[in-house]
Amino acid sequence: MRPEIAPTLRAEGLAVSYGDRSIITDLDLVVPPGKISVIVGANASGKSTLLRSLARLLSPAAGQVCLDGESIHAMPTRELARMVGLLPQSPVAPEGMTVIDLVGRGRAPHQSWWRQWSHSDEETVRHALELTSMLDLAERPVDELSGGQRQRAWIAMALAQDTDILLLDEPTTFLDMAHQIEVLDLVMDLNRTRGRTVMMVLHDLNQACRYADHIVAMKSGRIVAQGPPADLLTAELVDEVFDVRCCVVTDPVSGTPLVIPIGRHHEPRNVARHPFPIH
């Protein structure tokens, strides 16, 4: 069903500012197609701004964002909406709107005046509800759901949009641990079984390491380093990006790097066993 070669989203010399304040300066980035990429960085490092720029929610002050070589700012926004989906940070549905109404709106870029609810709309929405385990809750108002269910409903909406590229801005914020894992597992399913390109912003470095194929570390509006988590994550990098002293060990479950902050009151003991370099 999907094209063999996944479309590629790319930022070229991107600069974004709010008023006089420059947030991102001269940034180049290729979103690796068919992979899960995670942007990490401290607060105000510009990671959310970058994601929003990739989704044309912010217009660049300089440079551009291209999809397969074509500037997204010159593209009809509806056409782009069929290829790139975005879930903003903590979106709010109108009070009383049901899950199916919300998810159905994800089909908008594929609909028109004379095609308001085609068979493919119905199948795609049903499939999105199935993937997110929301079928049984389809007729429930979104505001009456738990945090995890609500986030799944929004993800279902983004899935119903049926785009090759999915951008997620902190999809785990405000969720408890079980729901965070649930959402991230779902993202991984989408990537592994459906071949979606995913780029998301995550706060938790360890979750980023576990779920990402590619990590983009940002500081002060610039990309400090990027690459696969196992090659990238060192105590030095964490110190540089987050200004936190830490040990990096191997996650006993996933085998990915696990970052353990040190803080002022503790000192690492028995550090020799760990395979990753220590600050």
Added chain:
Amino acid sequence: MALLELTRQPGRIAVRLGPTSAVIRPRMLAVCLGLAVASALAFAVELSFGDYPIPLLDVVRALFGVGDRATLFVIEELRLPRALVGLLVGCAFGVSGALFQTLTRNPLASPDMIGLSSGSATAVVAAMVLGFGAGLGTQALGLFGGIATAVLIYGLAWKGGTTGYRIVLVGIGISWMCTSLTSYLLVKADMWEAQQVLRWIIGSLNGADWVHVTPLAWAVLVLGIAVLLLSRWLRLLQLGTDVATALGVPVRFAQPALIVTAAALVSFATAATGPIVFVALTAPQIAQRLTGCAWPPLVASGLTGSFLVLGSDLIAQRVIPGTLLPIGVVTGAFGGLFLLWLLTRANRVGSGG
């Protein structure tokens, strides 16, 4: 082979014919039909009431041009303009309120709360009292005042994008400034002018004439079509501007276009009758609860607005015998009560109604 295909789902029916498809919500359809019948009835009763009562059957016949000359004269020249203005103005207020409440995602953000009616009123009152722009006529002045206020509010609320909350706050500020300006003009005016102005400010169908009907009818028709064309974007703007953009809505064009359309609707209506308070606020909320939607439904809001204005006018005409009470007094009193009742009832049930 079945050409027409119906698929039933809870609360809606998908209709498909070849490559075309549509969604019908049976409850929405039923409520709209009910409201249309109720408005038509109120319209007919409005035509039959008065110093010279005309039986409903004769009213209907007169509408088709059948009847004696006296009846035809009373209906066509005296009562029809008033009823038509009521119908159109109510529809305009209702739809405009629904647009603003959806765009700002705030039920309080009706045009009369955020200063559009007051802006429109200030322009008309200024012209009445200061005597400028008399050649323009109230319609044009009201339109100018309303649109100018809308642009001012949008401009002041804009800060690299805007939120419903900021529009409401700026709007309330502008509303009070316009109200003070109108009060100042009233103080400046002489007694006779002041009385005219005051009557207009409260909102009244008493002066309604064919002069008002024609421009209003065109405005409602043209703007109504614009609203329908923009409504697919409105549906997505319910989810906020970020999600709407992600779903392919050109927000930077759609949002101002919707605001200008809504402002134009309310301005034309205000210019014809004065600001009839509370209709734009309550009609969409009533329609939303009747249809069980999570958002103010456009068509149902317009029909509810028409019914509210015509019904209130009937009450206004009857409550003190021999006096033509301005309709705004009734909508102000009953609209507020009705909204309070709806809200307390909704709280008790624990849902939107």
